[in-house]
Structures are given as structure tokens and as C-alpha cells.
Amino acid sequence: MSEPSFVLGERVRVRRAFPPGHVRAPYYIRGKTGVVERVLAVFPDPEERAVGRTGLPGRRLYRVRFRQPEVWPDYAGSRADTVDVEIYENWLERVALKVQG
């Protein structure tokens, strides 16, 4: 769990999952695609710590930037607006690149 799975600038999607328990990925961002804005540190896993376990060896946290018009279908602000959300690695998945032609 030391090497980050995603790199700066990589497109990632937040998993669409709704397990019970303490989850740090907010509901509104699940299923949305963004770009890794910052690779953060490894922290004890809050999902595990929430039920009295250590959460070690920990999970990598990323700051992911999303385009507001993609997050909110009826977004009335500027098309250039973005929102940053910090998301743990287990909630992110790689977005397959479209092959040209």
C-alpha cells in the first residue's frame, strides 16, 4: 500500500457502491469521473477505524478534481467551475482510454 496506484493528471472514476458502514466518499460524487489533482499520503483506513480496528496498513488518499457541470446536471454556474474531493484509493477505478479509429 506504499506505491500510489494512480498518478497526477490521471482520469479516475469514483466507484458506484453503497455499502453500509462508515464511508468517506460522498454520495453525490459516486459514479463521477475526475482527474487526480494531487496524490496525498497514506492514512489509516477510516472504514476500518470506524468499527474499532486499526485501519493499518492504511490507504492512499487522493485529491480528485471534478467539473461542476458533470457533477450536477442542472448546474447554473460557469462551465469552468470545478470541485475537489478527497477520496481513498479503494473508491477509485481507472477510466479506460478510448482507442482512436
Add this chain to the structure above:
Amino acid sequence: MRAYHDLGGLPGGPIDRTEHDAALWEKRVHAMVGLLSEQKLITSDEMRHGIETLGEAEYERLSYYERWIESVARVLVQRGVLTTDELGRKLTEVEAREVEAREP
């Protein structure tokens, strides 16, 4: 699906911006959580999980620090720091003391 505490993007109504001093018991709750976490008897994630499992009706009914203390009680029982029996007896004792104090 969406948990009751996970409100991002939902209309929330107007925000009450009036300032108020914390009551003594609220300060005590805050201090207690600080001490418990210093003693490694509670984590912020357990606190949050406790609040997220109060049930929606309780969550809506309770004030900010009431949610905290309800959650602390759950976590401490879960961890074996307190028993439900001890907690129940103490709460009855405190209640009796307060009733006595109110009576002339």
C-alpha cells in the same frame, strides 16, 4: 442508498447564523472527547460512525453535542470501557439528582 447524514447537493434551507455560547455541558462533552481520543479510547471515525447509526429520527431530533455524547456512549460500551448496566444506573442517579434539585 444515500445515508441520512450524507446531504451534499440536497436543498438545506436557510442557515441559522446567530452566534451562541456553548453551554457548560457542551464544553464538557467536547473536552471529554478530546481526552478519550488522547487516551486512544475513541477515534473520530468511530464517533462519526456512531452518529451515522443513530437512526434518522434521532439524528434529526438531537442537537450537535447531543449526537456526540450519544455516539461516545455507544463507542465506549462497544469497546468495553463502560457497560450498558453502569451507564443506565448512572443516568438514573443523575436524573434523580436533577429532579431533587428542581424541587423546592
